[in-house]
Amino acid sequence: MRNVKVRLQPIVGKINMPTVLKTAVLPGDSSESLFVVTQVGEIFYIRDGVLGTFLDIRPRIIKLGASSGGYDERGLLGLAFHPHFYYNGLFYLHFSVAGSQGPGALTGDFESFKPNPCDPKTLHLKWMNRESQYDHIDTVEEWILQSNGQLQQRRTILNIRRPFLNHNGVNSLNFSPETGKLVLTTGDGGSGYDPFNLSQNDMEIAGKVIEIDVDANAWIHNPPVVTRFDELPVPIQETLTVIAKGVRNIPGISYQRFYDQYIKYVGIVGQDLVESIFSFIQYKPLPVTQIVQASIMNAEPDQEGFVNFGWRGWEGAFPTLFMKGCSATPALDEKTTAYYDDAVITSVRRLPPLTSYFHKDPRPDKFGGTALTGVQPYLGNGIPDLTGSIVFTDLARNEGSRPPVRGVLAYTRMQTDCKLNDFRVIETDYDFGSQSAYYVSLGTNLDQTRLFVGVYGSTKVTDFNQGTVFEIVQ
Template identity: 85%
Template sequence: MRKVKVRLRPMVSKINMPTVIKTAVLPGDSMESLFIATQVGEIFYIRDGAIRTFLDIRPRIIKLGASSGGYDERGLLGLAFHPRFYQNGLFYLHFSVAGTQGPGALSGSFESFKPDPCDPKTLHLKWVNRETQYDHIDTVEEWILQSNGQLQKRRTLLNVRRPFLNHNGVNSLNFSPETGNLVLTTGDGGSGYDPFHLSQNDMEIAGKIMEIDVGKNPFTNAPPVVTRFDELPAPVQETLTVMAKGVRNIPGIAYQRFYHQYIKHVGIVGQDLVESIFSFLHYKPIPVTQLVQASLLNAELDQEGFINFGWRGWEGAFPTPMMKSCSANPALDEKIIAYYDEAVKTSVRRLLPVTSYFHKDPRPDKFGGTALTGVQPYMGNEIPDLTGSLVFTDLARNEGSRPPARGVLAYTRVQPDCKLNDFHVIETDYDFGTSSAYYVSLGTNLDQTKLYLGVYGSTKVTDVNQGTVFEIVS
């Protein structure tokens, strides 16, 4: 693979944490505008070099960072424009709702849970008292840009109760060019190691990729707050199809056209060991009505062709390990397989990643990563060495180096057979000086010929106005 070097061209700076970067053509316009959603609830668009406010829902967003020292994974997480947005003005939001703060599903901090292979109780925890023991509520809403220029909420599609503040996904709403449906990606609910084993449970909304048929109207303007598919009213169930399960945390889904089909790309954020990117051409989705029916009858559904990323038994291509530090000699840190039985159970049912990168990597041309924050195909010609590649971002190099932090751009090639492939770091020329530069999001335009990078000067959402959005250019 070739060494690639790119330039970062600043487009807008001093904004809040950018969670979604994508383009759309406004009704009555003739060119794409670049839209940027921020974690705190603002949506801006850039047109002719000027930045304007499209929508501000900050009053609707839960108070961020108050209970976690400024760090938070809630907020405005998803923004998607209907494929006919230019004609119908419809767009969709996924965010954490103001006033829904709960005590959390476990006592202690959201990161406190770690399984103990010597204590079976820790391997089989149950999420009980869900109506009172939860962290917050996420919602998915449909909005419309009316012909008079006014923005209005039309309806709520889902209300989902979440156990912890983390692993809610980001860039979590995208439309499928294959089915025309809205695709929602959800993380496993948070803490660490998926304590309640939600991602493999077919009834749990957490840890899934699902399609919502927004063309169907279930005539339920205020769906109930739920955590499971079988708690939804039947008309809402009929709008939902599950594409995949076994998700830990996820920065969205991306579609890459290959002749008359689309390769689907999904990045899964790792636990302690590895970050992984999965790609697939064919899949067999399962309607939620079938999942619920099978659960009621206690029947086994045929899941041949259904996508399973393997979490929590597998972290990428590896059985989920736990690291135990050897204080006398850190080089001899111990690795234990935490969920051995689950790794065996899902070993042949899971999809293998097309590429992985590690939190520690001694190879000279690689890097130690922290967290995968974006995956996008590049189909443009301006950066010829990247044409047809899959580009991805990591939050920050994890190499024991001193601050300031630096994010990483990298790329891999994906073949139609979606077999394992290597990756290479993309060099950048931008000088961030003494400021930290966490790579928090990656976006593209409608035909995937441009790439946009969201950078933030802190990992804390309470450190405001430290964001810059760059275009990645030759």
């Protein structure tokens, strides 16, 4: 793979944490505008070089960072425009609801859970008392840009109770060009190691990639707050299909046209070892009504062709491990299998990743990663060495270096020779000076010929106005 150098061209600065970057053509316009979503609840648009406010729902967003030292994974996490937005004005939001704060599903720090192979009770925890023991509620809403330019919330599509504050997904709403349906990508519910194994349980909403037929049963306006598919009314169940499970945390799904089909790309954030990018073309979705019916019959739905990313038994291409430290000789730290039974059960059904990269990597041309924050195919000609590649971002280099921190831009390619996919770092020329630069989001325009990256000076959402959005150019 070639060495690629790019320039980061600033578009807008001094904004809050950017979670979604994508373009759309506003009704009456002839060209695309870039939309920037911030975690705290703002949506800006940039048209002809001018920044404007599209929507501000900060009062609707849960109070962020108060219980976690400023770090948070909740907030405004998803924006998607209806395929016919130019004509019907419909768009969709995913966010964490103000006033919905709960005590959490387990006592202690939200990421403190670790399985103990010597204590079976830690391997098979159940999420009990869900109506009182939860962290917050996420909602998916339908909005409309009316002909008079006013924005209005039309209806709520889903209300989902979440056990912890982390792993809610980001860039979590996208429309499938293949089916025309809204796709919700949601993480396993949080903490560490998926303590309740929600991601592999077919009935749980957590840890899934879900298609929503927003054009069906549009009269439903007030869905109940749920955690499982069987808690939903049948008319809502009928609008939902599940296309994948085994998700830990996920920065969205992207699509690349390939003749008369679409390649789907999904990045899965790792636990302690590795970050992974998956791709698939063919898949067999499971209608939620079929999942619920199988449960009633005490049977398992037919999962031939169903996509399973393998979590929690597998972290990318590896059985899920956790580290046991050797204080005297850190180089001899042990890696112990966390969930052997889960790894065996999902070993045949899981989809192997397209490529992975490690949190620690001694190879001189690689990097140690922290968390995958975006995966996008690039089909443009403006950066010839990247044409046809899959570009991805990592939050920050994990190499034990001193501040300031730097995020990572890299790329991989689809292989036709059945070999494992390699990846390569993309060099950037921008001088961030003494400021940290966490790469928090990655986006494209409609035809995937332009790339945008969101950079933040902190990992804390309560450190305001430290964000810049760049275009990646030759």
